[in-house]
Amino acid sequence: MPKLDESLLSDLPPFSLLERGQIRDILDQAVSRRYDEGTAIFREGHDADRFYLLLDGYLRVIRSTEGGEEIIVLHISPGQLFGIAKALERDTYPATSIAAAESIALSWPTRLWSEFAETYPGFATESYKTLGRRLGEIQTTLTEMATQAVEKRVAAAVLRMMNQSGRRTEDGIEIGFPITRQNISDMTGTTLHTVSRLLSAWEKAGIVASRRKHVVVTNPHELVLLSGAQG
Amino acid sequence: MPKLDESLLSDLPPFSLLERGQIRDILDQAVSRRYDEGTAIFREGHDADRFYLLLDGYLRVIRSTEGGEEIIVLHISPGQLFGIAKALERDTYPATSIAAAESIALSWPTRLWSEFAETYPGFATESYKTLGRRLGEIQTTLTEMATQAVEKRVAAAVLRMMNQSGRRTEDGIEIGFPITRQNISDMTGTTLHTVSRLLSAWEKAGIVASRRKHVVVTNPHELVLLSGAQG
DNA sequence: ACTGAACGTTGCTCTTCGACAAACTCGCGG
């Protein structure tokens, strides 16, 4: 295991208040690992024996029904803690995490979570902030799902990914990780067919451009209108 | 303000580890209040200046869209803490709480949350457990909403309320708070018309019996089948 | 360069469920 550089953590909120030596200690206890696209970091219901920090890449957090259908609950971007079941006093993971793109994450044994929370100022605070944000996100998704028509939901989902991971290109803003129609339908509770039709229509209207597994939003403003912002 | 009795808290998880004197201190700082059916305890987006404990009654936690539609995110039963935005480092409430039945709640100023969490063993732990459970519940609702047909969602929603608040009667198990078809449709993202049709059909099939604003489940087993447990 | 698998498109049909409409009933306040 190569020695990890302190600059990896020093700018991230959960660690930004700490001194060099403290960060060193934390890093020395961490395991770093790479995950190929499509690999599971952990699975729903399994023992929550470690917690994680995403250094690079993107994750999908999914839940599956007994019927075998999967729905994507949220995405995780670099710099975020995840798998922090312990913060909520759970001993199993409540959902499955899959690498949406090739990703790198640090992890620590669960027992260190309480130790970090007690020892390092701001660590617990930031963890709980993260959870609070996620709870809010999920509630928003839920309300959308319950009240909005499919087209608006899909538009909103694409916008959310764009805002979270978008990077400028010459044509517009590209979603920063590979994504299939099936993935989008799993976020919005619809079918890949319907998503395909919508994206085709939007492509004709000059709102998006999509290649296989990649989506570029060329006219974000129009997409916002479609998403039905303020009705 | 009448002096509150210590037995109010002594059996509840967040306080069960505490001594008599500590509970006295906590109670002396609490404000107790009654809320009529339909009254809001606090509203989404407002300053989270207090946190609460439901002593008696039932609450609906709702979120509303810009379009004015409301959806019910979850229900809260007696003995639960709520409005604990502070635990997630939020300074506004993320949703609105409405009394579903006449209810009584204690409340404390937000700043005491951290104090309680530090001073009283088990208090923070229990708060986070509550949040963890709710996060799980919401995720379940979300997956259901995304993958299940209306009938299954409604069946699941009725079952959930039955399990949470049901009380035995001679005819079956009655949901413990007033509930309209509109309320059920707000939980399941459908219309009151559809819910009315479903309940009528179930009534004919001998699965439920409903009077105005009240629902009794007469054949829970059949309802579980309808909810599509294990496909 | 070839092949198969994964991903995407499109047309058609069929069902579910939302929208609109109208009437009924229960329970409360005057």
Next chain:
DNA sequence: CCGCGAGTTTGTCGAAGAGCAACGTTCAGT
């Protein structure tokens, strides 16, 4: 005891979107 309003029921209609099917396209691996 009456009238009003909130809650409920039931019917009809139409549109949104799921299901099914078939085909096209891109890519990774050999």
